[in-house]
Each structure stands twice: as C-alpha cells, then as structure tokens.
Amino acid sequence: MIEWSKTTIKEFQTSLLGWYDENHRDLPWRHDQDPYHIWVSEIMLQQTQVNTVIPYYERFMRLFPSVEKLAQAPEEQLLKAWEGLGYYSRVRNMQRAAQQLLQDYDGKWPQTKTGLQELVGIGPYTAGAIASIAFNQPEPAVDGNAFRVFSQLLEIEADITKPQTRGIFETVIRKIISKDRPGDFNQAIMDLGASFMTAKNSDNAHSPVRQFNQAYLDGRLDEFPVRSKRLKPVDKHYFALVIKTPQGYLFQQRASNELLAKLWTFPLIDGDKLKEEYPDLNEDTLSKTIESKFAAETEIKTDLQLVDAPVVKHTFTHQKWHVTLMSTELQDQPDLSHFAGQIANVEQFTTLAWPTLQKKLWSAYQKRQIKLF
C-alpha cells in the first residue's frame, strides 16, 4: 500500500511536473495566463473534447477578444459562434457573467475560488481551474480527468456521479497539489488523463506516475472510477414542417425554457402529444390534423405532404428524437402576423444558429426522393 507521506507527495509532484514540462500539449489557451482566455477555454471544454474545442476557441477569440466585447455582443451572434458545440446555456451564461464582471466588479476578476463561483456558469471545477491557472491559487480543479486519475492512484471507491464525492477528491488533492505550481499541477493531471490514463485503452505501464498508482500496481484499473450508470434516453416523436414560401422557408426560434433554447428549426409538432389527443390517428388523417393544428396557432393554411425521406433520428443526453418530415410549397406569401417565427432564404440560413438536429432535417429534406408520376 502506497503511503502518501510528505516525501511521497514531493516525489509525485516532481515526477508529474517534470513530465509535464517536457510533454505538455501546446494549446491555444495555454499561451498566457489571461483569466479571460482561461475562462472561455474552460467553459468550452465542459463535457467537450479538446480537438472539438480548438477551432471554436480560435474563432471565438477573433469575434470576442475581450470581456467587454463579449458583454456587448448580440445574442444571435453568440449562439452562432457556439453553433454545434452543444449545451448552449454555457454561452448565454458566459455573457451574463461578462456583464456581471463589468457592472458589479468594475471589470476586475475575483481571484479566489469562492469569489469566482459567484459568477454565473462558473462552478466548483471551473472556479478551481481559473483560480489555479490564472491566479496561482492552490485550489483543486476536479473534472472527469481528476476523478479518474485520483480514483485510480488512491483506489477511491466513492461514486463519482454523486455530488458528495467531489469533496472527498478536493480534500485529497489539496494535500497533494503543488503549492508552487498549482495551475501546472492541475493541467498536468488533465494531460495525464488525456494520454496515459485515459478512460479506454490506457497505457499505465508507460505513465510517469505509474509507481504511485495503487490500482495499476494491484491490477485493478478497470474498477476505477466508480460511476453509476446513466438513464437511457426517452424516445420522442415529432413532425418537422418544411414550408416553402415565395420569400423563403419558415423557421421557428425555440422557446427559452425548452431544449435547444433560442436556436432555429423548422416548425416542430409534438407527435406524442398529437397521438394522445387523437388516438385513432392514421396515415390518411395525419396531414389534415397537423394542418389544422398549425393553422390554429399561426392562421397559416398549408397542404402538407409526407416527405419521402427516412425519419431523422437525433439523440440528446436524455431524449432520442424521431422526426418525420412533412412539406408544402405555398404559391402565395402567407400572412405571418400570427406566426412566432421567421422566414429565411437559403442565403440567410448562415445568420441563424442551427442545432445539429436542424442540420440533419435540412440535409434529409435536400436528399428527399422526388416522386415521379
């Protein structure tokens, strides 16, 4: 059993930081200690892989190079910059925090972990990351990597999906973290978690800290971290209405309290709710039912046809959507005064933030089979 004495801790820090000095990744947000750069990168990296983030980060910094620019940006431009990254509340919260910083903090960053957590969107992990990397505070930054690395090093059996467990890891890391180089220490743990100590296909035999890894020495790597299984996504069914008018396609902005808030999609009809209201719905009555439902909301008359294309499937964290396309082409421009949406021509598509679901819908619609008579 490894004894984590002061000497062991020192040796661990030396091995870890020595390896990091020689092998750390050159990432765009590692070029300085600017808290704005660290912050943006940490928000983007939440539940998102490094390779995905890099181009988004570069573009975001060109568009919004400072807290001030971020605070002043139009929301649609922010969402467009975030398009495809997912968890879109991250960027809306980031703008709120930027405004908070300017108005309530006179533009000066709080430099402690607890102070940073006052900003919306900054939780215990991100606060620890900014405090340690930008402000050299000896604070733990417990993300998925830290959970995996330290659960294996110390054979910690607590379920990492339970909120209580974070405190156990923070206590352990506070004892082990380098007081001289806390930011590098935390980043070294992340690089370790992305190289030798990955979740799958790890290579602990060549890890710079293998002699400190109890689970490796015991042949018990596969037992850590302990994590309860997540629930399966629930199936949901929708109809997407592709309505082409002389001026362009109809789009709707998702409400701020629902999935994909404030992003743009074709108008969507809840198929499960429809089935509840009309239990005896069949293929013949489907079109008319949806038409009347859409007309009741928007006063727009349509003549919808099922599109000859596969049902679009899209899985979110907790929901699996099955979306059936229906389309119509209106000869006259409809009165849109009761339609809570927008018309967009193909050229205007680039200005609206599309979730991946909408990209799939558009693609399926473009590839639809043209029926020949």
Added chain:
DNA sequence: CACGCGTGGAC
C-alpha cells in the same frame, strides 16, 4: 439531490 441540458469521437 436528481435531473435537464448537446454533440462528436471511439469502439
């Protein structure tokens, strides 16, 4: 506390 919230990569 448990749950909602996106997406893409790896296998």
Added chain:
DNA sequence: TGTCCAAGCGT
C-alpha cells in the same frame, strides 16, 4: 446499430 465518454453547471 448502441454505449460510453469528454476540462460541468443550474435548478
């Protein structure tokens, strides 16, 4: 195909 994972947070 499905499943799990990736620098989590707000409610």
